Amino acid sequence: MNKREELLTEKQIRRRTFIAFTFLFLFLGSAILGWQWLHRQPTDHGAIQPLRKVLDANEFIFSSLFSKKHFAKTYSKDLPLPHPRVNGKIGLNSAFDTATWKLHLVKAPGDTLLIGIDEIKALPKTEIIFDFKCIEGWSQVTHWGGVRFSDFVKKYGLDEQSKMMFAGLSTPDDEYYVGIDTKSMMHPQTILCYEMNGKPLPLNQGYPLRLIIPVKYGIKHLKRIGTISFSNYRPPDYWYERGYDYYSGL
Amino acid sequence: MKKVIHKHPLAIRWLHWLNFPILTIMIWSGLLIYWANDVYRLGWGDRTVLKFFPGSFNKALNIPFRLAEGMSIHFVFMWLFAINGVIYFLYLVFSGEWKFIAPNRNSLKESWLVILHDLRIKRGLPPQKKYNAAQRIAYTAVIIMGLGMLLTGLAIYKPVQLNWLCAMFGGYEWARAEHFTITILLVLFFLIHIIQVIFAGWNNFRAMVTGFETENIDAKTETAMPTEPINTKSETDEQA
Numbered sequence: 001m002n003k004r005e006e007l008l009t010e011k012q013i014r015r016r017t018f019i020a021f022t023f024l025f026l027f028l029g030s031a032i033l034g035w036q037w038l039h040r041q042p043t044d045h046g047a048i049q050p051l052r053k054v055l056d057a058n059e060f061i062f063s064s065l066f067s068k069k070h071f072a073k074t075y076s077k078d079l080p081l082p083h084p085r086v087n088g089k090i091g092l093n094s095a096f097d098t099a100t101w102k103l104h105l106v107k108a109p110g111d112t113l114l115i116g117i118d119e120i121k122a123l124p125k126t127e128i129i130f131d132f133k134c135i136e137g138w139s140q141v142t143h144w145g146g147v148r149f150s151d152f153v154k155k156y157g158l159d160e161q162s163k164m165m166f167a168g169l170s171t172p173d174d175e176y177y178v179g180i181d182t183k184s185m186m187h188p189q190t191i192l193c194y195e196m197n198g199k200p201l202p203l204n205q206g207y208p209l210r211l212i213i214p215v216k217y218g219i220k221h222l223k224r225i226g227t228i229s230f231s232n233y234r235p236p237d238y239w240y241e242r243g244y245d246y247y248s249g250l
Numbered sequence: 251m252k253k254v255i256h257k258h259p260l261a262i263r264w265l266h267w268l269n270f271p272i273l274t275i276m277i278w279s280g281l282l283i284y285w286a287n288d289v290y291r292l293g294w295g296d297r298t299v300l301k302f303f304p305g306s307f308n309k310a311l312n313i314p315f316r317l318a319e320g321m322s323i324h325f326v327f328m329w330l331f332a333i334n335g336v337i338y339f340l341y342l343v344f345s346g347e348w349k350f351i352a353p354n355r356n357s358l359k360e361s362w363l364v365i366l367h368d369l370r371i372k373r374g375l376p377p378q379k380k381y382n383a384a385q386r387i388a389y390t391a392v393i394i395m396g397l398g399m400l401l402t403g404l405a406i407y408k409p410v411q412l413n414w415l416c417a418m419f420g421g422y423e424w425a426r427a428e429h430f431t432i433t434i435l436l437v438l439f440f441l442i443h444i445i446q447v448i449f450a451g452w453n454n455f456r457a458m459v460t461g462f463e464t465e466n467i468d469a470k471t472e473t474a475m476p477t478e479p480i481n482t483k484s485e486t487d488e489q490a
Contacts, residue, residue, distance in 0.1 A: 004256040020460035031271040047322045054326040065411040072410045137287030243318030250410040
């Protein structure tokens, strides 16, 4: 049996007990002090700095799992779908003229291409029905249609740009903006979306063009795309600035 | 003079106490995250017996509107939870301590006797080693729950890259519900654990800190002891 036995005096037992409990209280005390220390640290983009460093390390670790061959589960068209939830209006509140909208594609600083919605609709269409996942924890099977971002890249000769680290997207009024690694942007399920449930996007879902990127949480699915640009540095990201993980990859 | 019986190895004690603040932080940050979509309840149809969690609970603990903070804590301390759990598991396996924890053939039957005994319905317990049958089942279950936390957590953390894992738990929403359910079970385990530790008394509790339990030796054994007490030897050993 794995039990060691010995004979000790009361005094020895008391001494050993005292030492062991001292270690326990030192440990629990330092756990509390450590927790308090953590909360005294400066914040980095809304998150406590040491935590932010680990979140960035998590990105490094978990982005290695990323593969273009890992797909978000898709669903059949026959399934009755719930009405897609409208969960964010940031960037959609400014006066907006749908008739004059053009996508601003910044190929390089000073080299911006303006693209109309009809040109985008002329590209091969891709539809996806997947479980849209909000960072709040809810999810909804929803149906979207548009052009694969990778097809868009091919059509507009963005090979060089797509090899940069990040794409930055923002609404026409620049109130909402996201930064996304180009690997995720080039995933075959990522689409520049102009249809929901087979009909043009409603205004509150980002008419005329929004991003659908199933490998990310909903916060990255920017509605009403105004500008797309590329960078090797993290483009500004609305929720990142408010303490969320930059990568937010699923 | 008392007999000292060494019960819990040092590694078990440290891993046990390390887990206490880690799990507390994981559950706390989990609450901050869960609040943003607090859909679970006990009930049927439109009737809700218990909502997780009542507004008063959230308010009292200042939980609302702290999702980003909760996520940043959760996805940092998850590493400590996982590492501590893996070390604990490996220690159990390689030290042979698992033999005291893993239920055996009689555990299921005997655990009922333990429960009846603890509820003061029946007297007397079957002979046991370090843990009784109910403890074996409870501690094994808690290890499995820990593994379940890790895996359901990974499934909802990376449901696309680890889509096979997510599918294994019945999909994204099921995995989230399972992650939540196991948390509740862990909290219930914790409550029963505390109550049982209180009932078991000081000697048992001290063992999780010092490692040993003590036992009075009756006069007969004491007189039968050699004139040269064993303890002098062990004392010099200790000082050496």
